[in-house]
Amino acid sequence: MSFLLAPFTWLAAIVFLIEEAIWDWTAAFMAKLGAVLVIHAIEKRIAALPPRWALFTFLLPSLILVPAKLIGLHAIAKGHWIFGSIVFILAKIAGMALFSRIFNLTRPALMQFRWFVWLYTKVMYYRNRIHDYLANWQAFQLIKQRIHALILKIKTMFINIS
Numbered sequence: 001m002s003f004l005l006a007p008f009t010w011l012a013a014i015v016f017l018i019e020e021a022i023w024d025w026t027a028a029f030m031a032k033l034g035a036v037l038v039i040h041a042i043e044k045r046i047a048a049l050p051p052r053w054a055l056f057t058f059l060l061p062s063l064i065l066v067p068a069k070l071i072g073l074h075a076i077a078k079g080h081w082i083f084g085s086i087v088f089i090l091a092k093i094a095g096m097a098l099f100s101r102i103f104n105l106t107r108p109a110l111m112q113f114r115w116f117v118w119l120y121t122k123v124m125y126y127r128n129r130i131h132d133y134l135a136n137w138q139a140f141q142l143i144k145q146r147i148h149a150l151i152l153k154i155k156t157m158f159i160n161i162s
Contacts, residue, residue: 012130013140017147019096026097034101047105054109055116061098065091 033039046057072088075081103110110116134140 022096030101051109051112054106058106065095
């Protein structure tokens, strides 16, 4: 049975590493962006929204970025794989940045919905189980260490260039 699960385990490991890296990078970027006075004022208003408006605000980036991802996938299907990939990846990164920031701002209001608390609890439970499984997997740890070393090397190169 583990033979059949191996490809899915590798896929999960890769997805988690990529998502974790993008999440960390975009969270840091959005936090710096939040220091801009205009953005800070907008974030303050978002954080004060009542639950229904918070839910709308939370879902808004998805409503905007899903079509962008579909355009990217359509371009890939039509043979424009470079353009399509760039559009899809940029939409994914922008979506994660907006999602993480808006979620952090609206979470207190969203947690007033019982169904949201239930869904959030389930998602976090399974996310944590997958993380725990991967954290105990030696190959995942090795891949993670190599990726972090590569990122550090790239950062060092850019620091030395400027």
